[in-house]
Amino acid sequence: MTIPASVALNAYARAAGMGGGAAPQAGAAKQAAGAGGFGDFLEKAINDGVDVGKTSERQMAASAASKDGSLVDVVTAVAEAETTLQTVVAVRDKVIAAYMDIMKMPI
Structure with a gap:
């Protein structure tokens, strides 16, 4: 099944809007952790997915x-x-792959 370009563009625009647009700078991780962090970003993305459904x-x-x-x-x-x-499933797969890579690291 082919997805229309307008639908893909809308989904991309929503995903880009959730990310904040600008690339993080050095030291921004501490600010992001205090100002929301990855958990809040993930929760917002999941809630947006539920709203679309x-x-x-x-x-x-x-x-x-x-x-x-x-x-x-x-x-x-x-x-x-x-x-x-499809976006949620792809993100889930990437998170699982990252977790598996971390578990393979020697201590």
């Missing part, structure tokens, strides 16, 4: 309830939810 479900329910609903809106919402899920 709920929006998709609302679009589908609204379209099924009325004949005036736009099928394009439903397909776009479903594709956006799918892209978000």
Whole structure:
């Protein structure tokens, strides 16, 4: 299945917005830990993913309830939810791979 470019761009824009945009500088890790940190970033990303899924479900329910609903809106919402899920799975896989690499390090 091919994902429309507009859906991919929207997902990318949301992901870029969560990251803060600028690359971290030296010493920024301590500031980031005090000002939010990775856990807060991850929690926000998960909550945003859940919100996208709920929006998709609302679009589908609204379209099924009325004949005036736009099928394009439903397909776009479903594709956006799918892209978000794929992003969450990719991040999860990277976190697991990083954890496994850390566990392989000698003490």
